[in-house]
Amino acid sequence: MEYYLIVSAIMFFAGIYGFFVRRNTLAILISIELILNATDINFAVFNRFLFPNGLEGHFFALFSIAISAAETAVAIAIMINIYRNIRSIQVRNLNEMKW
Amino acid sequence: MGLTLETILFFVLAAFITVFSILTVVTTRIVRSATYLLFVLLATAGIYFMLGYTFLGSVQIMVYAGGIVVLYVFSILLTSGEGDKAEKLKRSKFLAGLGASVAGGMIILFITLTHQFGPTSTPAPVEVSIKSIGYALMSGDKYGYILPFEAVSILLLACIIGGLLIARKR
Numbered sequence: 001m002e003y004y005l006i007v008s009a010i011m012f013f014a015g016i017y018g019f020f021v022r023r024n025t026l027a028i029l030i031s032i033e034l035i036l037n038a039t040d041i042n043f044a045v046f047n048r049f050l051f052p053n054g055l056e057g058h059f060f061a062l063f064s065i066a067i068s069a070a071e072t073a074v075a076i077a078i079m080i081n082i083y084r085n086i087r088s089i090q091v092r093n094l095n096e097m098k099w
Numbered sequence: 100m101g102l103t104l105e106t107i108l109f110f111v112l113a114a115f116i117t118v119f120s121i122l123t124v125v126t127t128r129i130v131r132s133a134t135y136l137l138f139v140l141l142a143t144a145g146i147y148f149m150l151g152y153t154f155l156g157s158v159q160i161m162v163y164a165g166g167i168v169v170l171y172v173f174s175i176l177l178t179s180g181e182g183d184k185a186e187k188l189k190r191s192k193f194l195a196g197l198g199a200s201v202a203g204g205m206i207i208l209f210i211t212l213t214h215q216f217g218p219t220s221t222p223a224p225v226e227v228s229i230k231s232i233g234y235a236l237m238s239g240d241k242y243g244y245i246l247p248f249e250a251v252s253i254l255l256l257a258c259i260i261g262g263l264l265i266a267r268k269r
Binding site: 001002003004005006007009010011012013014015016017018020021022023024026027029030031033034037040041044045048049050054055058059061062063065066067068069070072073074076077078079080081083089 | 109113116117120121123124129132133136139140143146147150151152155158159162163166167170171174175177178179188192193195196197199200201203204207208211212216217218227231232235236242244247251254255258261262265266
């Protein structure tokens with residue numbers, strides 16, 4: 001079981017690193033996907049190895065996938081709107097909320 | 100942990116996930132980053148299949164690999180120009196980010212490896228049947244999930260309307 005947790009921890013902190021270092025908003029979103037995916041692995045692994053009779057972690061992972069899909073769709077709509085307005089999606093150029 | 104076929108499969112998947120998740124965040128071209136993200140998500144679905152959660156693995160492939168990565172690739176191609184490289188960051192900030200993530204990873208790995216979990220059984224990965232998933236998802240008694248199911252449906256409806264409102268032309 002610890003091996004699964006090590007894999008998901010590495011994935012999680014790769015996501016954290018990308019979230020800190022990248023300066024493109026889409027790259028930051030990709031890092032967020034990595035983080036969410038690592039937590040989904042943890043839910044499934046804890047359910048399988050600690051509570052093999054229940055299904056709670058399975059359904060938590062299922063709803064987490066649905067919510068992250070919704071979040072990604074709205075975030076990409078926002079990115080496209082920002083690109084239409086200021087012709088760039090780098091974080092450096094995003095210094096005002098209203099124009 | 101003997102060297103069975105499942106162990107070998109797990110180590111292959113683990114190496115795949117590790118290498119590609121690190122490549123996702125260090126590569127400079129963002130289209131390559133999305134492609135590596137696709138590989139990471141497929142390997143995650145492989146881990147779900149190994150654990151016996153076939154339905155979860157297929158949902159992962161359908162929603163993530165089929166929907167989200169396509170959405171990412173489309174929006175990357177829409178928004179990034181020719182030769183759009185990652186911007187150079189100041190060295191101190193880069194080192195701060197690297198140090199913070201490595202230190203956090205070390206702490207989490209230390210806690211994971213030293214903590215005594217409860218009675219961990221290593222059960223054979225029995226497959227969860229679709230029938231039990233359907234009954235649990237649609238029942239309203241103690242182990243039923245009808246309320247989060249409806250909440251997610253309302254969330255998806257709000258997400259459709261919000262996406263249309265945000266991204267439409269004015």
